[in-house]
Amino acid sequence: MGLIVICGPTGSGKTALALQLAKKLNGAIISADSRQIYREADIGTNKAPPKESKVEKGDGYWLQEGIKIYLYNLCSPAENFSVAQFTAAAAQAYKEIIREGKLPFLVGGTGFYLQAFLGEVGFANLAPDWEQRKRLKSQPIIELQKKLAQYDPVFVQRLNRSDRNNPQRLLRYLELARAYGRVEKGFSFFRPPWKKEKIIKIGLTAPRSFLYQRADQWTATIIKSGLLEETQLLWEKYGDKIPLLQGLIYRPAQEFLKGQISQLEMEEKIKYQLHSYIRRQLYWFQRDPEINWFNIAQTHWAEEFKNWTAILPLIL
Numbered sequence: 001m002g003l004i005v006i007c008g009p010t011g012s013g014k015t016a017l018a019l020q021l022a023k024k025l026n027g028a029i030i031s032a033d034s035r036q037i038y039r040e041a042d043i044g045t046n047k048a049p050p051k052e053s054k055v056e057k058g059d060g061y062w063l064q065e066g067i068k069i070y071l072y073n074l075c076s077p078a079e080n081f082s083v084a085q086f087t088a089a090a091a092q093a094y095k096e097i098i099r100e101g102k103l104p105f106l107v108g109g110t111g112f113y114l115q116a117f118l119g120e121v122g123f124a125n126l127a128p129d130w131e132q133r134k135r136l137k138s139q140p141i142i143e144l145q146k147k148l149a150q151y152d153p154v155f156v157q158r159l160n161r162s163d164r165n166n167p168q169r170l171l172r173y174l175e176l177a178r179a180y181g182r183v184e185k186g187f188s189f190f191r192p193p194w195k196k197e198k199i200i201k202i203g204l205t206a207p208r209s210f211l212y213q214r215a216d217q218w219t220a221t222i223i224k225s226g227l228l229e230e231t232q233l234l235w236e237k238y239g240d241k242i243p244l245l246q247g248l249i250y251r252p253a254q255e256f257l258k259g260q261i262s263q264l265e266m267e268e269k270i271k272y273q274l275h276s277y278i279r280r281q282l283y284w285f286q287r288d289p290e291i292n293w294f295n296i297a298q299t300h301w302a303e304e305f306k307n308w309t310a311i312l313p314l315i316l
Contacts, residue, residue, distance in 0.1 A: 002198035003094075004312070006107045007032075007114055009281040010046070010274060011214035012204035012296055015069075018107040021309065022067045028097045029069045030090050032108030032117065035244065037074040037081055040237075043222050043230045044249045047072060060089075070097075077245075078238045083116050083123040087190045090117045094193070111284035118199070122187030129175050136171060144170040151177035155184065162280060200312065203291035208278065210297040215274040219267055227253055248273050 004021065006014050018029050031037075035045040042048045049055050049064055056063040062072040070093035075081055090106070090113075097104040108114060115121040136144065141164075148170060149156045155173065156164075163169050176186035231253040234245060245254050252269035255261045261269070285291060294305050 002103070002200060003194055004103065004105045005114065005118070005199060005201045006105060006204070007111070007201065007285055007291065008109065008204035009211055009278040009285075010109055011211055011218055011278070012109075012206065014107050014109065014204055017202075017204065018105045019065055019067050022103070022105055023065070025103050025312065026101075027067070027103035027105050028093075028100070029067060029105045029107050030093045030097070030117075031069055031071040032086075032090070032106055032110055032113040033071075034081070034086075034110040034113060035248070036072055036108075037086070038077045038244055039073045039075065040234060041077055041230065041244060041250075043225055043227050044253070046218070046222075048222075048225065076238075077234055078242050080128065080243065082125075082128075083112060084125045084188075086113050087117050087123070091190070091193075109281050111281065116190060117192070119190050119192045122184070122189050124172065124176055124186045125188060126176060126179055126186055128172070132175065133171050136174075137167065141165055141167060141170070144174065148174050148177060148183075151181070152183050155182065162283060199290075201288065201291045203285055203288075203293045204296050205282065205285075205293050206295055206297040208275075208282070211278050212271075212275050215278060216271050219270045219274065222249070223267065228257060232257055248277060 004025075004027070006018050006021075008014055015029075015031075018027075021027065022029055033045070035041065036047050038045065047062070053065055055065075057073055060071065060074045062069045071086075071089055074089060094104050106114060106117060112121065112123075116123045136147075139147075144167060145156060145164065151174070155177070163173075173183045176183045180186040227249070231245070231250050234242070234250070235254060235257070238245075240254060240258075244250055249270050252261065252266045252273070255269075256263060256266040292308070294301050294308075298304075
């Protein structure tokens with residue numbers, strides 16, 4: 001049995017395509033999204049299905065259009081969820097899908113989650129040092145880089161641009177360097193139970209302007225569909241400091257609810273965040289030469305994809 005990976009930036013239609021293929025090939029989906037794991041957060045995490053879709057929500061999964069999506073609604077928004085926890089949960093879901101004789105689909109836009117589960121990048125099991133993070137989170141990027149270089153200068157030199165300018169990752173690397181002497185000593189790798197040649201990677205992409213336009217349309221849709229109400233409920237139940245409310249989409253919504261910004265400013269901030277996130281996703285996935293790319297902006301892409309997927313049963 002193989003594994004089909006469907007990846008790409010926000011707004012490219014990954015889940016819709018996965019549902020379509022899962023129906024055709026008797027499959028089930030493992031969600032690889034760092035925000036869709038949370039319960040009570042459907043609109044701002046893009047879990048909310050089309051109105052015509054039939055959905056049953058369970059503990060750690062959704063059943064959508066008859067297809068099971070694992071790792072939806074997995075934990076409370078108040079919890080901190082690590083990559084190590086993700087790989088463990090995804091491995092359990094994979095075993096269950098195989099046991100039922102179905103084809104597993106790994107679907108999502110969180111590149112680190114995807115690659116960790118595929119055994120392509122290492123991840124740390126060390127518990128986060130929340131006190132240190134609180135103490136250092138306001139420090140400039142350059143200061144975090146200097147602190148990390150004191151422990152592991154070779155690692156700092158090898159960092160790509162994305163990691164070098166990401167304060168959360170720098171704080172994590174600093175924790176590992178302090179604990180193990182060198183950052184990479186703190187990493188472990190997930191060992192996949194499948195053969196590498198049985199993995200098929202599908203990527204959905206488009207020009208940035210096309211993806212930005214989709215993101216802008218989605219921003220308007222989620223605001224009309226209850227984003228503010230969802231944010232208010234999460235805030236009242238879990239407080240305004242939980243990571244989910246400090247991140248993508250929810251932070252501008254919360255700032256608006258607090259009267260700190262106008263609705264127009266909120267919308268522009270969400271769009272800016274999404275555009276930036278899309279750029280980071282494109283950069284991450286474009287480094288993988290194993291991905292079979294399909295440009296969703298092209299009118300004939302669906303026909304091209306249909307012809308290509310006709311051979312999947314023969315490969316798998």
